[in-house]
Amino acid sequence: MSDQLPPSVSAPPGRAYEVLTPGEKFGDYQVLRCVSYDLLGSLYGVRKPRAKQEQTVFVMPPIIKATPDFKQRFAQVAPKLCGLEHENVFSFSEASEVKDRFTFLGDPFDGENLADYLQSYVNKQLKERRTENDEPRELVSDMPMGLPADQVTPILSQVLEGLTYLHQNKIQHFNLNPTNILRTKDGVVKVAGFGLLTLIGQERFEEIVSAGIPPIALGGRAIRINSVDILSPEARQGKPSDARSDVYALGITAYWLLTGRKPTADYTPPSEMVHGLDEKWDVFIANCLDREPEKRYQTVAKAKADFDEFDKIRPLRSSSARSSIGTSETKTIFHHLEFIPVPKQVKARGEKSARAFRLAVLGIVCLGVGFLVFSMLNSMIGDESMDGMTAIRTPEGQVPRLSISIFPESSSMKISSTDLNYIVRDGKLGLNILPGSYRLEFSSPGFTTTSRLIQIEQEPQSISVRLKPAFTNVSFTSLAETKLTAKDSDGEIIELGETNADGVLALEGKIPAGEYTITAKKDGYLVTKSGPFELSPSEDNRFDIPLDPILGVLRVKSDPSGAEIYYEDRKIGMTNATLQDLPVNEEFLLTLKLEGYRESILAVTVKPDTRDVLDFGVLTPLSGEIAPVIKLGGQEATPEQLKAVTISGKSVNAKLGDETFSANSSNIVAGQFRISDINEGEITMTVEHPDYLNETKTFTLENQVRMKVIYDLAPKPAILTLSPQPAGEQWTIELNGQKVKLDEMRAPLKPDVKQTLTISNENFFEMSKAFTPKPNEKLTWAPELTRIPSAETGKDYDVPFLKMPLVWVSPGSFTMGSPLTEPSRLPEEGPITQVRLTQGYWIGAHEVNQTQYEELIGFNPSRQAGKTRPVDYVSWREAMAFCSKLNEREQAAGRIPAGYEYRLPTEAEWEYAARAGTNTPFNWGATATAANGNFQGKYPRDFESSELDGTDHYGSKPVGSYPPNAWGLYDVHGNVREWCYDNYNARLPGDAVADWVRLEDNTRRPTRGGGWEDFAIRARAASRSEGLSEQSRSGSSGFRLVLARIIPE
Structure with a gap:
């Protein structure tokens, strides 16, 4: 793709219209070439630095940023314009602001706009006409030089496809000129620039037109179509526009493609300008260009339908084609007209007269400039004067520079601003005329005078002029309320109106002079055709139209x-x-x-x-078609799944009665059900699948409507049959952690979802298995469960169902209490006693946590809430009640060794296990800080800082937060104080004792190990709290249990 701007792309600078040049930087992009150019913006081929892929960017004119609400409107409308995708619509991927310019970013484009394409074609044709010795000649501006019809047909067909898609998406184009129609090198046509006039707004569009210069070619072509040229008459008059304005623009573009010229107010059908062109082109374009929107194609879809059946095209209206089509000479939209001064006499006639005066002045200025340019060209060409005259009749035997055909044959022609007047006798006039710009005036008695602006250059040219008949006064007499129409000699139909109560229809200045056949229609009477009648503008025309009754x-x-x-x-x-x-x-x-x-x-x-x-x-009953969309479990059914679907239904119609219908795989077309010829009315339809639940819907079907109905069948549950072994046990079943009750051990499972089934019994290890069943699947599971064993001497043990690990403590001896030399020692820690434990026992590796307590007791009394924190705010009696309930359960299951029970540890059992073979204040050594356990301060105390040292939190911590001692016990120093089994006495027994436990007649009980609110001295292994009431509770008191020998009462 060339990076050079095409030769015809050149536009003068202006604040409304600015063209970026190749090589120029635009934001992050480098401009490669200008693809199209228009008052409402330009499309460029661009590329980012070091990027191989070319892109396109559409840049809107800078003047629009002055619109107060445009940025908000751009943000709302641009996403819709970027979301359009069609082969014949130039699509954009995103919209943004670059260098204060509003832009749309699109894909690469390899081709050119239609204006450049036609220019290239014309240049090629001129080159082929070049003779061997002649230099190439420029085209005469009025010479028809368009594309062949076989090239125009595929272009318009694709434009109609793109416009139809846009209109279906509620987007009108309103700026369909050739620079906004792109053609790839492969001949694919894409419509661009759509929706911009609506986005910019009519008022801002007028400012853009008045502030800038339309981007026409500055080369050999004299005529191009711009945004103003394709405006419909209603748009030029400031009236609301709709889809029919796009139809009008389509007609302008079609005319231009075929002839290379714009249609003017003095409309000439294209077949009269292009030799051999099918006259159906005249009909199609006339159906697009009627000045009255109601007489055009009402939609682009209708225009497309006619174009697709080109050989069957017929006129849409009954009025004269030439009098009702072509461009409109009405109010212009240029704001600069308001600055042209208007004489008082004209201004007094009203705003329309003042507007017309400004248009005339503008036209004279433009004509003057044009005449000056062509006069300069003539001086360079060196044409010689014909004895000082501008034009003479061509002598016989010579080829005239201007050949004129005129109707009627007896007419006259005058060259404006001269005294030259020529009488035409046989409808033909040949002139030798100097190159230049001229206005020719044509007249004939009984016809309306018309003028034609023409540019004369070196090449001979021909024009055809057809004068319009002058209007007449006529009166018709028939029966009252008779509708009258007139057909002229060209076959055009004119609706005249209806006779009044007296049977008279009088028309003044509404029918051109000429020959007409009158058709009369009235209910109950035969349609009557009268005439032909000759209507003369100089006479009072009166005609009687008789009617005959229908038989x-x-x-x-x-x-x-x-x-x-x-x-x-x-x-x-x-x-x-x-x-x-x-x-x-x-x-x-x-x-x-x-x-x-x-x-x-x-x-x-x-x-x-x-x-x-x-x-x-x-007669055919009112009926429609049903297109059910079948989903199974939220997913659209596959073709294989659809084979198993059956449909049954009933149509209820007040006039036709009930009708039943059914459908199966034979009704599947292109992967979807189609059920046709169903009577309209209320429909009740059921969809079934063997593995999914039936679904029934009731809806109303309308005539000639294909109704899409969505069914989403819920899957039938899978069924799991359980056969746990050994048989005869009572089992607890959990599904995804929730207990469920099963009927005959059959568990319904959700299909296509992973689920875990757990089976348990207080005497067996639980078993779990995951299932991901299919809808309606039948499954079986026969697990072999293992009986839970009792605790075995010498081995650690987990309390079943509580996830409570117990550590085995072997028999042995230790020194209980603390020596006199131990810092912060208290009297109740002596005298030192040698204790021998004759039987081993199990002790909890952790303090009992809140989850375990609630699992067994049914509630959680703790003030320091946390599932893995130690249970607190529990009294000695409540701790013993926990042990009692655990004994009851485990004894029933036969899992407690003979002579053992679950209870609180004695002080001797607690200190023996806590020390774990050490004789230091703590099982890790002789000093401690808050980093060693959940307690306050440090040990030994220095009475200066220890009161200030403490943990950085309040309350207990989850059990096991600190390293265990050598025997695997956690948190024996701190966290919560732990209840012991003994009655409290302020002194130890001293000497040597075996299996010591103090049983006295009091209700005070000791706690050991210290808690989270105690200082380190209270967390020592030998520290004994003063006895507390069996019923006292504290947020820093809990317990640890043992499975040990039964203590006799």
Whole structure:
């Protein structure tokens, strides 16, 4: 792709229209070339530095940023414009601001706009016409130089495709000129620049037009189409525009592509300008260019339908094509016109007269500039004067520079601003005329004078002029309320109107002079054609139109009968019936209407004095089509799954009764169900699949409508049959952690979801298994469960179902209490006693946590909430109650060794296990800080800083937060104070004792190990708290249990 700007792309600078040049930096992009150019913005090929891929960016004019609400409107509308995707629409991927300019970013484009494409084609044609010795000549501006029809056809077809897609998405183009139609090198046409006029707004658009210069070519082509040229008459008049304005622009573009010229107010059909062009092009373009929107194609879709059936195109209107089509000479939109001064006499006539005056002044200025340019060209060419005259009749035998064909044949032609006047006798006039710009005036008696602006250059050229007849006054007399139409000699139909109560229709200045045939229509009378009549502008034309009553007879039948019969939207009877007074000897349409059935239309021609039968046959019921979308479990069913789907339903219609229907795999078309010919009305339809739950919906089906109905069938649950072994046990079943009750050990499972089933019994290890079943799947599981063993001497043990590990403590001896030399020693820690434990026991590796306590007791009394924190705010009695309930459960299961029980540890058992074979204040040594356990201060105390040292938190910590001692016990120093089994006494027994436990008649109980709110001295192994009441509770007191020998009472 070339990085050079095409030769025809050159636009003068201006604040409304600015063209970026190749090589120029624009934000992060480097401009490679200008693809298209327009008042509302330009499209450029760009590339980022070091990027291989080329992109396109559409840049809107800088003047729009002055619009107060444009930025907000841009943010709202741009995403919709960027979301459009169609082969014949130039798509953009994103919208943004670059260097204070609003832009759209698109994909690379390899091609050119239609204006440049036509320019290239014309240049090529001129080059081929070059003779061997001649230099290439420039085109004469009025010479038709368009594309061949076989090239225009695919271009317009693709433009219609793109416009239809845009209109379907509620987007009007309003700026469809050739620079906004792009053509790739492969011939693919894309519509660009859509929606911008709506985005910018009419007022700002007028400012852009008045502030800038339309981007026309500055080369050999004299005429290009810009944003102003394609404006519809209603847009030029400031009236609201709709899809028909795009139809008008399409007609302008089609005319220009075929002829290389714009249509003007003095409209010339393209077939008269292009030799051999099919006259159906005249009809299609006329159907687009009518000045009255109501007489154009009403939608682009309608224009496309006619274009696709080109050979069948017919005129849309009955008025004269040449008098009702072409460009509109109405109010301009240029704001600069307001600055042209207006004489008082003109201004007094109103704003329209002042507007027209400014237009005239602007036209004179433009004409003057044009004449000056061509005069300069003439001086350079060196044409010689013909004895001082501008033009003479061409002598016989010479080729005229200007050949004129005119209708009517007897006319006259005058060259404005000269005294030259020529009489035309046979409709032909040849002139030798100097190159330049001229206005030619044509006139003839009985016809309206018209003028033509023409540019004369070196090449011979021809023009054709057809004068419009002058308007006449005419009066028609017939019966009252008779509708009259006139057909002129060209076959054009003119709606005249309806006679009044006196049977008179008088028309002044509404019908051009000429020859007409008058058609009269009145209910109950034959359609009458009278004439031809010659209407003269110089006479008072009066004509009488007689009418004859209708005499036709016809019997009309249908099955079922009772249908209403309509003739020209008027009800004339019901089937089966004999109709009188029908039109005879001409074809007309009869329409049958019956509730519950589709309208039926037949054409018939009734012969006079006959009794024909028109049988409509069996009427078609009102019906539609159902297209159910089947989803299974939220996912659209695969073709294989659809084979198992069956559908049944019933249609209820007030007139037609009930109708049942069904569908299976034979109704699947292109991977989707299609159920056709279902009577309209209320539909109840059920969709079934063997592995999913049925779904029924009720809805209303309308005639000739394909209704999409979405069904989403929920999957049937899978069934798991359980057969746990050994048989005869009572089992607890949990599904995903939730207990469930099963009927006959059958568990329903959600399909396509992973679920875990757990089976347990207080005497067996629980078993779990994960399942991800399919819908309606049948599964079985026969687990072999293992009985939970009892604690085994010499081995650690986990209390079943509580996840409470117990550490085995072997028999042995230790020194209980503290020596007199131990810092901060208290009297109750002596005298030193040698204790021998004769039996081993199990002790909890952790303090009992809140989850374990709540699992067994059913509630959690703790003030320091946390599932893995030690249970607190529990009294000695409540701790013993926990042990009692655990004994009851485990003894029933036979898991407690003979002579053992769960209880609180004795002080001797607690200190023996806590020391773990050491004789220092702490099982890790003789000093301690808050880093060693959950307590306050440090040890030994120095009475200066220890009161200030403490943990950085409040309350207990999860059990096991600090390293264990040598025997695997956690948190024996700090966290919570731990209740012991003994009665409290302020002194130890001293000497040597075996299996010592103090049982006295008091209710005070000791705690050991210290808690989170105690200083380190209270967390020592030998520290004994003063006895507390069995019923006292504290947020820093808990317990640790043992499985040890039974202590006799």
